Amino acid sequence: MSHPSTPPAGPTATPSGRREGRADGVLEIELAAHAPQGRDGEAPSGRRRGWRPGRVREVATHNGVVMNTITWRDRLRRDKTLLVMTLPAVGLLVLFAYVPMLGNVIAWQDYSPYVGIADSPFIGWDNFVRVFSNPQFLHAVGNTLLITGFQLVFFFPIPIMLALLLNSVVTPALRTSIQSIIYLPHFFSWVLVVTIFQQIFGGAGLVNRLLAQAGYTGFDLMTNPDTFLVLVTSQAVWKDAGWGIIIFLAALATVDPAHYEASAMDGAGRWRRMWHITLPAIRPTIILLLILRLGDALTVGFEQLILQRGAVGPGVAEVIDTYVYYQGVVNGDWAFAAAAGLVKGVVSLLLVLGANKLAHVFGEDGVYRKS
Amino acid sequence: MSISTDAGQGPLGRLDAVPVPEPLRDAGPARGPRRPRRSKHRNAWEGRPTPIGQGAKIVILSIVVLVVLFPLYTVILTSFSTTADVNRSGGMVIIPGDLTIAAYRQILSGGIVTRAAGVSVFVTTVGTILSTIVSVMAAYGLSRPSSLGHRPILFVFLVTMFFGAGMIPTYLLVSNLGLIDSLWALILPGAVSAFNVLILRSFFMGIDPAITEAARIDGAGDFRILGRIVLPMSTAVVAVVALFYGVGYFNAFFNAMLYINDNTLWPLQLVLRSYVLQGVTLPGSGAGQVDVATGAVTGLPVKMAIMVLAVIPILAVYPFVQRHFTKGVIFGAVKG
Numbered sequence: 001m002s003h004p005s006t007p008p009a010g011p012t013a014t015p016s017g018r019r020e021g022r023a024d025g026v027l028e029i030e031l032a033a034h035a036p037q038g039r040d041g042e043a044p045s046g047r048r049r050g051w052r053p054g055r056v057r058e059v060a061t062h063n064g065v066v067m068n069t070i071t072w073r074d075r076l077r078r079d080k081t082l083l084v085m086t087l088p089a090v091g092l093l094v095l096f097a098y099v100p101m102l103g104n105v106i107a108w109q110d111y112s113p114y115v116g117i118a119d120s121p122f123i124g125w126d127n128f129v130r131v132f133s134n135p136q137f138l139h140a141v142g143n144t145l146l147i148t149g150f151q152l153v154f155f156f157p158i159p160i161m162l163a164l165l166l167n168s169v170v171t172p173a174l175r176t177s178i179q180s181i182i183y184l185p186h187f188f189s190w191v192l193v194v195t196i197f198q199q200i201f202g203g204a205g206l207v208n209r210l211l212a213q214a215g216y217t218g219f220d221l222m223t224n225p226d227t228f229l230v231l232v233t234s235q236a237v238w239k240d241a242g243w244g245i246i247i248f249l250a251a252l253a254t255v256d257p258a259h260y261e262a263s264a265m266d267g268a269g270r271w272r273r274m275w276h277i278t279l280p281a282i283r284p285t286i287i288l289l290l291i292l293r294l295g296d297a298l299t300v301g302f303e304q305l306i307l308q309r310g311a312v313g314p315g316v317a318e319v320i321d322t323y324v325y326y327q328g329v330v331n332g333d334w335a336f337a338a339a340a341g342l343v344k345g346v347v348s349l350l351l352v353l354g355a356n357k358l359a360h361v362f363g364e365d366g367v368y369r370k371s
Numbered sequence: 372m373s374i375s376t377d378a379g380q381g382p383l384g385r386l387d388a389v390p391v392p393e394p395l396r397d398a399g400p401a402r403g404p405r406r407p408r409r410s411k412h413r414n415a416w417e418g419r420p421t422p423i424g425q426g427a428k429i430v431i432l433s434i435v436v437l438v439v440l441f442p443l444y445t446v447i448l449t450s451f452s453t454t455a456d457v458n459r460s461g462g463m464v465i466i467p468g469d470l471t472i473a474a475y476r477q478i479l480s481g482g483i484v485t486r487a488a489g490v491s492v493f494v495t496t497v498g499t500i501l502s503t504i505v506s507v508m509a510a511y512g513l514s515r516p517s518s519l520g521h522r523p524i525l526f527v528f529l530v531t532m533f534f535g536a537g538m539i540p541t542y543l544l545v546s547n548l549g550l551i552d553s554l555w556a557l558i559l560p561g562a563v564s565a566f567n568v569l570i571l572r573s574f575f576m577g578i579d580p581a582i583t584e585a586a587r588i589d590g591a592g593d594f595r596i597l598g599r600i601v602l603p604m605s606t607a608v609v610a611v612v613a614l615f616y617g618v619g620y621f622n623a624f625f626n627a628m629l630y631i632n633d634n635t636l637w638p639l640q641l642v643l644r645s646y647v648l649q650g651v652t653l654p655g656s657g658a659g660q661v662d663v664a665t666g667a668v669t670g671l672p673v674k675m676a677i678m679v680l681a682v683i684p685i686l687a688v689y690p691f692v693q694r695h696f697t698k699g700v701i702f703g704a705v706k707g
Contacts, residue, residue, distance in 0.1 A: 071475070075518075076519055078518075078519075079519040080512075081512075082512040082515060082519075082521075083518075084511035084512075084591065085508040085509065085594075085597075086509045086513060086524050088505045088526060089506060089508070089509035089528075089568065090509070092505065092559065093528065093531055093563055095544075096541065096560045096561075097535075098527075098531075098536075099536075099544055100537065100540035100543075100544050101534070101536040101540070102540075103536065103539075103540030103541075103543055104536065104537060104540050106539075106540070109515060113546075136378070162398055162435070165432065166432075168428065169432070170413045170417075171412050172412065172413040176694075178436060180690075181440065182435060182436070183693060184439060184689065187689060188682060188685065189621070189622030189624065189643075189681065190622070190624070191622075191624050191648060191681070192622075192640075192678060194648060195647050195648045195678060197440075197447065198648060199446070199462075199463055200442060200445075200463070204462060205463070206462060206463045208446065209460075209462050209463075214488060226632075238438065242435075246696060261416050262416070264416035264417065265416065270417075303624065315372070324537070324538055328538065328539040329538075329539075329542060329544070329629065334543065337539045338539040339536035341539055341540075342537060343533055345537055348534075349533055349534050
């Protein structure tokens with residue numbers, strides 16, 4: 001499902017809850033408190049609303065500091081408002097994210113919308129067997145991986161190169177203007193982007209017309225299955241490559257200029273400074289984004305592809321998500337489609353966890369840190 | 372958490388801010404009276420760029436900027452062009468001729484495009500307000516270290532970032548809730564993005580606790596602290612998150628394709644898809660509809676005007692929010 005706006009750098013978290021002071025550009029959202037460690041994680045000076053001296057039940061010491069420990073009842077009284085504040089969001093997530101997770105139970109059913117989830121009979125793993133023995137599904141998986149792989153090679157490096165290029169533009173005003181311009185397409189809808197490409201590269205498009213005027217035979221990039229990989233990658237580059245640099249520029253901004261200056265004093269030229277200082281500085285970011293991309297390997301521009309599947313045909317444009325949509329919503333084979341979608345969700349989760357483990361093996365932080 | 376660094380300077384502000392002693396700046400081999408001009412933004416140790424390198428840089432960056440701007444230029448120009456100019460050029464107009472707002476008058480004089488614009492504005496406005504309020508409250512509710520139960524609640528948010536329920540069960544749920552052909556189906560299912568909540572939370576946690584503590588001692592409750600102290604200090608990040616939500620609502624078309632069968636409730640993106648991308652002719656039923664018989668409505672200027680309509684809100688809001696990107700996004704996500 002489409003979430004409103006996912007920035008390119010995806011979700012990150014540290015279950016360990018530790019807060020790291022290093023500013024090396026690794027995405028990290030802290031999970032837990034960075035307060036001094038009390039018995040209840042309570043800060044020593046925790047004189048908050050609802051706190052009464054008389055309610056102190058025991059006095060604990062931590063590292064020699066005397067600390068007040070309060071009962072959870074008092075913490076509930078104190079944090080009641082905070083809990084109430086999270087309720088609407090939690091409610092929406094439970095209803096629209098967790099309830100559907102349970103709804104995946106239809107993948108094990110002979111589900112019929114007229115009978116309902118409660119009364120549809122369970123049939124074990126039959127739907128999954130059907131999914132894995134279905135050549136169309138396997139074809140969709142193949143297409144998905146092909147597009148992911150192609151974009152990993154031809155899309156992924158572009159924001160890095162753009163960021164390095166822009167980083168070398170020294171005039172701040174010029175740099176910010178270029179940034180504002182190239183971030184812009186990220187905020188356009190896929191419908192708009194695909195339509196723009198259609199008007200320029202389509203059969204009746206601008207390029208075709210100019211070619212015809214120059215006496216060449218035209219082409220229609222929008223309906224040609226052979227060039228579809230290039231087309232979807234170009235669209236993705238046009239839309240998101242500019243936005244992709246924001247995270248690299250942030251990582252580059254954390255580099256201490258003294259490093260550059262010192263290496264320049266030691267005789268390092270432009271390229272050596274880039275190789276020995278700039279690139280190592282953004283390496284954790286590159287690895288992080290690679291991991292996120294690998295975790296997302298089975299998700300390739302669903303809206304982008306479903307818009308063009310009709311024009312170019314399912315042979316090249318059918319990916320797992322579009323397949324699930326057509327099998328389920330269009331053809332009404334709900335249980336089968338749910339099983340296919342569930343397979344994708346579980347494999348994606350395993351991919352994220354696996355890629356993260358890989359990052360740890362290589363000594364990088366990854367999406368979250370090992371505790 | 373360095374919140375205030377780099378405000379308004381671009382991400383490399385600090386790098387440029389390094390003061391270079393004047394003598395060092397001017398140091399270099401004496402080449403007679405005409406010394407090469409040095410950019411005041413370039414540090415002395417960086418050395419002078421080679422002309423070839425500099426030229427290549429200019430060319431590449433110009434091409435990149437052109438590639439982004441040219442399609443917008445031709446779309447906007449074509450939407451203002453007369454049918455005669457479009458026919459003369461054979462399609463998209465590159466060189467401006469006579470300009471007219473006939474296409475806009477046509478699509479905005481009632482009918483399906485006007486209605487779709489209204490639907491999009493409604494969904495975007497209501498959705499953005501709802502999502503932003505709910506997310507800000509949740510982020511604040513989770514931002515106090517050591518508050519009761521914040522870890523399990525945070526976990527509830529995190530799980531949704533790594534595992535999605537899938538399209539089919541979500542569709543069945545929305546359909547069972549009776550939200551098919553309701554605009555709420557375009558708002559509620561994606562109303563909370565855990566990622567945005569975490570961006571906000573991370574920013575709120577960077578606010579000096581002494582400030583909120585002082586307000587609490589003065590007797591302010593959490594709602595008042597959030598509204599009077601935390602929010603005014605976080606306008607940049609809240610603006611960016613609101614933009615993310617707003618753009619998400621405004622650009623979404625697949626939700627509408629799933630949940631909205633009644634084409635009088637279609638948002639603009641779906642109209643754009645059907646009538647421009649797929650080239651379906653606008654239906655001519657009902658009073659106040661655009662005239663299909665003339666064929667004018669399928670003309671290129673009208674299509675391009677629909678495209679412009681589908682991008683104007685973004686172009687209008689973007690300049691005001693984009694200067695906060697670095698501050699809002701990066702400091703929300705990257706530890707500073």
